[in-house]
Amino acid sequence: MDIKKSLKDVVVLVAICSFFAVVLALTNSVTAPLIEKQMAAAADEAYMAVMPDAKGFETVDLTGLTLPATVIEAKRETSGMGYAIKLETKGYGTGMILIVGVSADGVVTGATCVTSNETNGDEKTYGGNFSGKDMAGVEAVELIAGSTMTTKAYRSAVVDAINAATILGGGSADLRTEEEIVNDTLPAGEGKFIKFTVVDIDGNIYTYDDLSIKGIYEATNGAGYVCIVGKDYVAFDADGNILSEVSAENKEIIDNVIAKISANKLTNVDLAEFSGINSLITSVKKTESGIFVIDVNGEGYGIKGDMDGYTHGNGEYIRICVTLSAEGRVIDSVVLSHSETPDYVKDNLEDGKYNSNFIGKDQTESGKVNVVAGSTLSTRAYKQAILYAFEAYVIIEGGAN
Amino acid sequence: MNKNSKLWIVLKGIIAENPVLVLILGTCPALAVSTSIVSAISMGIAATLVLVCSNVFISLLRKIIPDTVRIPCYIVVIASFVTIIQTLLQAYLPAIYTLLGTWLALIVVNCIILGRAEMYARKNNPLDSALDGLGMGIGFLVALLGMAIIREILGTGVINLTALGFESITIPVLSEYNIPILTSAPGGFLVYGILIAIVNKIGPKAGSEKRKNFSCEGCPSASICGRVSCSENAELVSASENNTLVEKEEA
Incomplete structure (x- = not known):
């Protein structure tokens, strides 16, 4: 290895880097104040948008103040009109930043979304629903179907802004969740x-x-x-x-x-008094009005294994609680525990998507609900569990022996 | 025209060797930024400034920068100039800075700039290098502007001038009857392809003799190859280096 040549390479590279480091530093020293001024003006522009009659803003020092966790910056309007609060919240995605203007008497003057990572884009226009509203009015603003998480987070942030403005104005607010x-x-x-x-x-x-x-x-x-x-x-x-x-x-x-x-207090039904009830039924409770709550074990992937029967979960059932009305229709059903493959069941069973197919249905209608491709074993077990619950209901109601 | 003249150095970058339409370089920013006339002109000017400055600087240091570290040095030079221009734009023309967005910083990896540094600036004097950078930059701007005029006017019917602080210009008829796909990626490729076809057809190279260069000089593997890769083409390589190889291009 030629040391002299390598040394020359290093020296030339370092020299060029050093030269440009100095040039860039000089450029920065000239432009940084201008850029900072512009960024402050741009930020003020966003605050002006939510408080159009504002004369100007001054930043409030939030050190030592107990404010809602979503508040990241607050500016006081210089003529005493109120406050403009910058908040960061999380809707469907993270990093939704809002600026909300609140007048001195706790009324929202405007709300705008500065940046977001939401999917539907409703946060860009939702802020218009809050102008002129006090706390009660804000809490009554309806969510948008299909953007529930986004709009719920947005509304909650506006509530936080009102609380923050109240606290900054010398009042008190309940910040507890x-x-x-x-x-x-x-x-x-x-x-x-x-x-x-x-x-x-x-x-x-x-x-x-x-x-x-x-x-x-x-x-x-x-x-x-x-x-x-x-x-x-x-x-x-x-x-x-x-x-x-x-x-x-x-x-x-x-x-x-x-x-x-x-x-609606429940009393236990003694299963020993009835024959023909599937052994996967672990308990049956009943209210005076005839509502049944039935715990069933579902034989999903955890028990049966994959479609070829070679591998399976840790041998646990899907524990399901099924609620049937006195008329024999599903009121609700919920998974209590399972050892199914999380990726397959999360969207279908854990979040209640699949069980919503059964609500209001009787035994025949429930039998026609399709299983979900990709979660076949789990959803099939869930459906079978509901059908077993219906069988138990029929037996107990009919008093069959 | 005398192909050794200074004017030809500039002009060839605009027409005969247009980087976007003939050399097919810098297509990424060309497609991304040519949706608006203002952004196309802005990008063109920014790229031209970087090209001229980097070519001059690299040409000045061409005898000092060792071969082994020339690419890192070129990158440092180009990136520095891009940063300077980016910072100046942010300070003095923030609307243009916002308009160009990410694409401003991506000038660093624009093939045209590194390509001209490697192919021209390191072998020629600073004046010629500056003129080459100017020609290539103007060629880049012209290509982008041509695409932008078609895409914005036919695609939207409106010339957006808000970044310059002016009202947009609405073009009668086209503002109602336009071709929106031109503003999206497929439309961009379509316009690009059509322009390349037009330039190929009516460009100055059509019907002329073209010297086909197999020389090692233009080969990126020249320093490590030892002509092993070209052993099959040894005769062609020698003929090219002896300037005895000429191929007539079809009209």
Whole structure:
């Protein structure tokens, strides 16, 4: 190896790099202030877009302030009109950055999406729905079907912006998440809650038609429930005793919820009294009104293996809970546990896509539901489990021996 | 025209050896940026500046830069000039900077620039290299502009001048009856292909003798090959190097 030649190569390369490093540094020193000014003006332009009457903005130092986690920057309008808040949230994709203008009295002056990675593009125009609305109006803005995750994140961010503006303006706002408020409302739940719409962990049924009910949380330790009605978080125990404050306007709704939950308490059915019930049925419970909740084991990939029968999962069933109405139609069904191949079942079974095919159907109609290609074993097991549940229902209802 | 004249050095880059339509170089930015007249002109000017500056600098250092590290050196030079132009645009013409977007930085990997540095600047004096860069740059701009005129006017019927701070120009009839596919990739390829065909047909090379160059000088493997790859063509290589090989091109 010719050392002198190699050395010359290195020296020339380093010399050229050094020369241009200096040139670039000089260029940068001249242009950097201009570029910075332009970027600030461009950023201000976005803020002006959400607060058109603003005279100017000054950045607020957020150090030491407790604000919603989505807030990344806040600017105070110089004449006291309010605040423009920059937030980063996550819809279907990550990195959705919004700027929301909020007036001094908590009304949204404008909302715009600066950058996003969403798929449908609805976030580019959704902001127009919030102008002129206060917190209640913002929370009432409807989501867009097909862009639920995007618009839900957007709406939630606008709520955060109003809360942030309130705090920055010297007021106070409840920044707790829904789950945190539920935990605080029923501390006896020890922080372990599940949200249910139809069937709870014990299979108790509740279906609610009142649209003011935003959700019901059940403490998994049996301590009780928290029902969200409008802005009220109301806790009550398993016996229906109300444990927290409830406003007069929501009292009747809460009483109805408690009554429905109580009326749908389940009692076990002794399977030994009936013959002909498939051995894969592990338990049957029934309400006074005739609703059945049936736990079934499905023989999917975990048990049967692949189509050639050579390989299979770890030998576990798909545990399914099926809820049938007194008239013999599917109210709901849910996977409790499985050892199926995650990639195949996630979209179909875990996210409830497949089970939605059975809702409202009777035994004959359920038998006609197709299995899903690519998850044949799993969905076939699911469908068979529902049919076994129907068989058990017929036997028990018919009192067959 | 005297092919040794300075004027010919410039002109050949525009017509006879147009980088986009004859040499088929720089097709990526050509297709991407030629959807709008303003962006085509902007890209053309930016590329021309980089070409001229890099050619001059490389020509000045042609006797100093060793063969073994010439490509990295060229890349450093080209990338530096691109960065300078990018920064200047961002500072003084932000609308154009935004319009060109990623394609501005990608001038670094534009084959035309590295190609001319390798094929011309390292073998010629700075003045000739600058003229070559100017000719090639103008040729690139002309090709892009030609494509952009067809694609924007026939494709949208509107000449978008908002990046320059002016109102867009709406062309009667075409604004209502246009060919939208021209603004997309398939349309771009179509326009590109048609322009190449036209240039091939009516270009100055048609019917003329063409010296076919098998010389090792133009071969990228020259320094490592030892003529092994060309052993089958040894006669052709020797004839070419002796300037005795001439092939008549079909009219």
